[in-house]
Amino acid sequence: MNTPPLYRQLANHYLDAIRSGTLKAGERFPSIRLMMEKHAVSLSTAVQVCRQLENYGVLEARPRSGNFIRRPDTAPAATPIAPPLDSGVYVGIHELVSSVIKASQRANIKVNFASAYCAPELYPLKILQDHMLKALRHDPHLLGAPGSACGNSALRNILARRALTAKTNLTAERIVITNGATEAINLALRAVTQPGDTVAVESPTFYGLLQILESLGLRVLEVPTTAHAGINLFALEQLLRGSVRIQALIVIPNLQNPLGSIMPDANKARLVQLCADHETVLIEDDTYGDLVDSDQPLSTLKHWDVRDNVIYCASLNKTLAPGIRLGWISAGKWHERVEMLKHTQSRGCEALSQLAVSALMKTPSYERYLRRLRKTLTQQRQQMSAAIIRYFPQGTRVTSPQGGTLLWIELPGQHSSMVFFHEALKAGIQISPGDIFSNDKRFNHFVRIGCGAPYSAKIDEALATLGRLLKNQS
Amino acid sequence: MNTPPLYRQLANHYLDAIRSGTLKAGERFPSIRLMMEKHAVSLSTAVQVCRQLENYGVLEARPRSGNFIRRPDTAPAATPIAPPLDSGVYVGIHELVSSVIKASQRANIKVNFASAYCAPELYPLKILQDHMLKALRHDPHLLGAPGSACGNSALRNILARRALTAKTNLTAERIVITNGATEAINLALRAVTQPGDTVAVESPTFYGLLQILESLGLRVLEVPTTAHAGINLFALEQLLRGSVRIQALIVIPNLQNPLGSIMPDANKARLVQLCADHETVLIEDDTYGDLVDSDQPLSTLKHWDVRDNVIYCASLNKTLAPGIRLGWISAGKWHERVEMLKHTQSRGCEALSQLAVSALMKTPSYERYLRRLRKTLTQQRQQMSAAIIRYFPQGTRVTSPQGGTLLWIELPGQHSSMVFFHEALKAGIQISPGDIFSNDKRFNHFVRIGCGAPYSAKIDEALATLGRLLKNQS
Numbered sequence: 014m015n016t017p018p019l020y021r022q023l024a025n026h027y028l029d030a031i032r033s034g035t036l037k038a039g040e041r042f043p044s045i046r047l048m049m050e051k052h053a054v055s056l057s058t059a060v061q062v063c064r065q066l067e068n069y070g071v072l073e074a075r076p077r078s079g080n081f082i083r084r085p086d087t088a089p090a091a092t093p094i095a096p097p098l099d100s101g102v103y104v105g106i107h108e109l110v111s112s113v114i115k116a117s118q119r120a121n122i123k124v125n126f127a128s129a130y131c132a133p134e135l136y137p138l139k140i141l142q143d144h145m146l147k148a149l150r151h152d153p154h155l156l157g158a159p160g161s162a163c164g165n166s167a168l169r170n171i172l173a174r175r176a177l178t179a180k181t182n183l184t185a186e187r188i189v190i191t192n193g194a195t196e197a198i199n200l201a202l203r204a205v206t207q208p209g210d211t212v213a214v215e216s217p218t219f220y221g222l223l224q225i226l227e228s229l230g231l232r233v234l235e236v237p238t239t240a241h242a243g244i245n246l247f248a249l250e251q252l253l254r255g256s257v258r259i260q261a262l263i264v265i266p267n268l269q270n271p272l273g274s275i276m277p278d279a280n281k282a283r284l285v286q287l288c289a290d291h292e293t294v295l296i297e298d299d300t301y302g303d304l305v306d307s308d309q310p311l312s313t314l315k316h317w318d319v320r321d322n323v324i325y326c327a328s329l330n331k332t333l334a335p336g337i338r339l340g341w342i343s344a345g346k347w348h349e350r351v352e353m354l355k356h357t358q359s360r361g362c363e364a365l366s367q368l369a370v371s372a373l374m375k376t377p378s379y380e381r382y383l384r385r386l387r388k389t390l391t392q393q394r395q396q397m398s399a400a401i402i403r404y405f406p407q408g409t410r411v412t413s414p415q416g417g418t419l420l421w422i423e424l425p426g427q428h429s430s431m432v433f434f435h436e437a438l439k440a441g442i443q444i445s446p447g448d449i450f451s452n453d454k455r456f457n458h459f460v461r462i463g464c465g466a467p468y469s470a471k472i473d474e475a476l477a478t479l480g481r482l483l484k485n486q487s
Numbered sequence: 488m489n490t491p492p493l494y495r496q497l498a499n500h501y502l503d504a505i506r507s508g509t510l511k512a513g514e515r516f517p518s519i520r521l522m523m524e525k526h527a528v529s530l531s532t533a534v535q536v537c538r539q540l541e542n543y544g545v546l547e548a549r550p551r552s553g554n555f556i557r558r559p560d561t562a563p564a565a566t567p568i569a570p571p572l573d574s575g576v577y578v579g580i581h582e583l584v585s586s587v588i589k590a591s592q593r594a595n596i597k598v599n600f601a602s603a604y605c606a607p608e609l610y611p612l613k614i615l616q617d618h619m620l621k622a623l624r625h626d627p628h629l630l631g632a633p634g635s636a637c638g639n640s641a642l643r644n645i646l647a648r649r650a651l652t653a654k655t656n657l658t659a660e661r662i663v664i665t666n667g668a669t670e671a672i673n674l675a676l677r678a679v680t681q682p683g684d685t686v687a688v689e690s691p692t693f694y695g696l697l698q699i700l701e702s703l704g705l706r707v708l709e710v711p712t713t714a715h716a717g718i719n720l721f722a723l724e725q726l727l728r729g730s731v732r733i734q735a736l737i738v739i740p741n742l743q744n745p746l747g748s749i750m751p752d753a754n755k756a757r758l759v760q761l762c763a764d765h766e767t768v769l770i771e772d773d774t775y776g777d778l779v780d781s782d783q784p785l786s787t788l789k790h791w792d793v794r795d796n797v798i799y800c801a802s803l804n805k806t807l808a809p810g811i812r813l814g815w816i817s818a819g820k821w822h823e824r825v826e827m828l829k830h831t832q833s834r835g836c837e838a839l840s841q842l843a844v845s846a847l848m849k850t851p852s853y854e855r856y857l858r859r860l861r862k863t864l865t866q867q868r869q870q871m872s873a874a875i876i877r878y879f880p881q882g883t884r885v886t887s888p889q890g891g892t893l894l895w896i897e898l899p900g901q902h903s904s905m906v907f908f909h910e911a912l913k914a915g916i917q918i919s920p921g922d923i924f925s926n927d928k929r930f931n932h933f934v935r936i937g938c939g940a941p942y943s944a945k946i947d948e949a950l951a952t953l954g955r956l957l958k959n960q961s
Contacts, residue, residue: 157607
């Protein structure tokens, strides 16, 4: 890797000073003017240093007072966050998640805010189905042979080529097509851990990841993560230096589920470096990145991975079609092991979906579709967010993610998300209670709300109902 | 369970006598006439007793001399079989299998005898593809929602109803649709074992099972198995009574791969009982059963399972279409755990294949298709078998399975199956060397030949070439 730019060198310099205690929480940070003088840097560089430290969560700008050193960030509001658990514990989340799912299945759901998917009408289902029809008509022996071990090579080529635009170098021959990101993450964990090992995750994080860890008999450490900048690198570093050996870390760097955070590039670079330094395998889940507001692709952790320590996983079922179970994994030096595990776990995926998806993704209409989808989602999130602020009790805090379908909402006062969840179900409304996004109770006053569906009177009414339920609770 | 019929009681009685050493190998067995007198039974009962003991592999009829006690059987020929390994060992088969696969991929294959599939033209691909087209046209939102967790309920109903005709009671609600039998076996093993546990398998057995066991970090005990009657119950019982705790046993009771053996019903019943007595979970792989010559369905191990100790796994990709990755598992008291593991391993399977398969399987044309396929396979096996006997060196022994696509061939003299495999590859012919069907070298003079393709001049020529290679070797 090249020398880091000047602003990043300076930021690291101050970061060291904060780490070592030379600069303490609550202290005033050197002013922009002072930095310019002391380090002979431009205004823009000095500003970038401060922004960088803000991203790290160690600097706080107070209006009209200047910058102050702060404790690692909390998310999304200023509630004190529980410290990371001091030793790896076995996850015990599955029972809770499964009781939540079963309760929802029994209920008569009229409005579902628990889904992370977009509404079906937002996906290019017709085009995909047409490509399937074409593939079926074109090759009468399509179902006559098993799918190839690592997946359709045309699809792997397209995925590798698309990754390039996000400055990520995936070799097509070293991509394995999987049954969704779920199987990809499974394979990554099976490749680099043994049952009983400790794996770190963001906190809060997607409950599906916690379930995978539980099913593989892994211990879990939760690392505080903010809607502002993603995983807290300070807390992580502390953990990595601690007595518990952390075998792997799973991070959703772009549009984290449920926070919606996008890690700043500098944090991504630092995270990759930290993990490599501590020989902790970094597993990247990039399932949501393509749903970012901007048409400029986000960088991946894999992009910063000069030491082949990142396993990249992703999926198409959030961006392209929920009914298509296609994910992929690029496992670098663990490729052969992942290929073996995929073969022994489920063999190659069926060919038809892969052919249809390849046919769609190789045309420019795929990018046009994504651009349209992004605009739609931006609008839907804004409308939902405004309604939540309007209907929910005062003191409710809502994230404002730069993409995706999810809002993470902190309820004020003593509201319990599980009580809220069950009351909402009775009213025919499904939400995701914060409790399932962590292995302890630290998010019991949060809920996740999906904004995948176009705003409507029915949705508006449902949000008003939720607001009423909360107001009656307090 | 009801009292077993008289003949089975008597057979068990003699079995005990053989086990305890009262009757020894080589001794003459009581004549039919003597049995009728001593036990006051009919001729037919006395004959059934003898047949039963033959099935157990402990009785041998010598023409014009009567019945004699014999050592547990060997397969398919009278070569001395290696004793079961005396303690569980980790499988180390994957590297070998993978080198065999890679060598085949590099070669320029003109005739492939390594496949267990039928030729594409024998499958109802056109009908299946038509059902897919219909499903796609019928529901424009088919790809708009994820597949349901345990699979399509119509398909699960059809599978449960079909199982009934084989006297097997599977509850539709407790079936989980999987990505082939490979995933089903995986889930079964993950549900009932921990890495380091010992699992018993038939020997020889399908290398794919050995690869799964290796990938899950399990130890393996191989139990002698014969083309005549399947797993040797004597040897198994010895092992179950031994010092190594056997957590599970995987058995292919019907048309075993590679032997083609079909376990007699009495053996199936006894096997299920033995495993339940020793609290060893019995995992049944019933992938090939529908390819039996007879239109009378074979009984499954699950049929004899009164104590809920059998996990039933099967798949459609050998009987219906290689390109359809649909298997299923009925895990009895482990259902909830299997459901959880399926959810965390790969989520629900895609809906389209399930819809098409359901539409096909619910019509009588499915049974008609199977009947036709069985007849075709019988003929293909006969033609292949005759050609092998014609072309291969004298002393070659070939199994005569009652169904399926596989022949297991013992080469005479000092032939090495790995040398043979590589020489055949050079001639553009792919076969499966015996070495990969066991974790040690006990089958290094066997090969498996697939008879899935209609007999042709090209196949005849390939078999003649194989014969020449063998004759040049010796």
